[in-house]
Amino acid sequence: MEPGMSSFVVTTPEALTTASADLCGIGEAIRHATSAAAASTTGIAPAASDEVSAAIAGLFGTVGQEFQGLSAQSAAFHAQFVQLLSSGGGAYAAAEAASASPLGAAAQQGLKALAAEPFSPIKDLTGRPLFGDGANGAPGTGQPGGAGGWLIGNGGNGGSGAPPSGPAINGGTGGNGGAAGLLWGHPGSGGAGGPTAGRRRRGGRGGGGGGGGGGGGPGGGGGGGGGGGGGGGGRVGVLVHVRHRRPGR
Incomplete structure (x- = not known):
């Protein structure tokens, strides 16, 4: 594959399991066919008693033996390939199961965030x-x-x-x-406007509440909404003097 090219191969654990089972069946059929043909391809009898027939039979027998050796190597490679494919499918399924829960939770959180805003x-x-x-x-x-x-x-x-805080009155x-x-x-x-904090003192009055904010104009222009009313003033404090009379007077 050239650098920068992406692969379009898509697989699933179920597909890998099915493929490994199919390959295992194919390998078993090839082994049975090779074993059945071993006797007739490795031990060929000469067609006659002359030297030429014996040489030809020996040549074909040697070819049959080499074929059996190559078939054994091919069967071993096939078994390793099936084992790797099966273990790869199991590892893929385990990784998918391990990541399913966090991915599902993340997807749910993402959907909730999109729905909220x-x-x-x-x-x-x-x-x-x-x-x-x-x-x-x-x-x-x-x-x-x-x-x-x-x-x-x-x-x-x-x-x-906001209401007044500290020494503030308004x-x-x-x-x-x-x-x-x-x-x-x-x-x-x-x-x-916010409320006021009235102070009780002689002749004193609490400060006036803060002025209401101006209304917003439509689209940056036009008439604004009405401003809020000012807060109520503090209560008037009255200092009352009480004259105490002494007993007997």
Whole structure:
């Protein structure tokens, strides 16, 4: 076979087993035929008592003996070939059985992955599919909504703003809504501002909540969805003075 050429031979363990059995039967038939012809081909009697007849009979007998020797060598080679073919089929079947379970599990995992998220070359290249709705932002994170498909799809709503942490009073800003498709779709609405942390102090008020995110425009243009509302202010703290009266007064 020339370098770079591939083989188109396909085999299975069952085919190897059948072939070895057929070859074994053929070899057995050849051995029986050779044994049956040995007596008449190796010990030829002269046709007459003259020297020429004796020489011819001896020549044919020698040829018959050489043929029997070659037949024995051929039978030995045939037996080795059948043994190798049979052992190769057994090894192939064992390897196929050993690899069947991991390959089956890998194939099942691959099918599950394809079913969960279909292959989309446009999404892989641009981060946005041609069709489909965008994902909503997670609540309390201020994440923006995902964009819908380039052609058709609704934009995802922005996530609500995060609550204040540490010394901060105001909540976080809501996420922007995702853009809609060029041909059809509704842009996502902006997320509501995060809640506030009101402090109880004299005359004090809690800070205002973060502003809602802007809505996403359809296909990168056009009117966006409505922004989310701001978070509620903190409660007003009132300091109450209580005058204690002494006994007897």
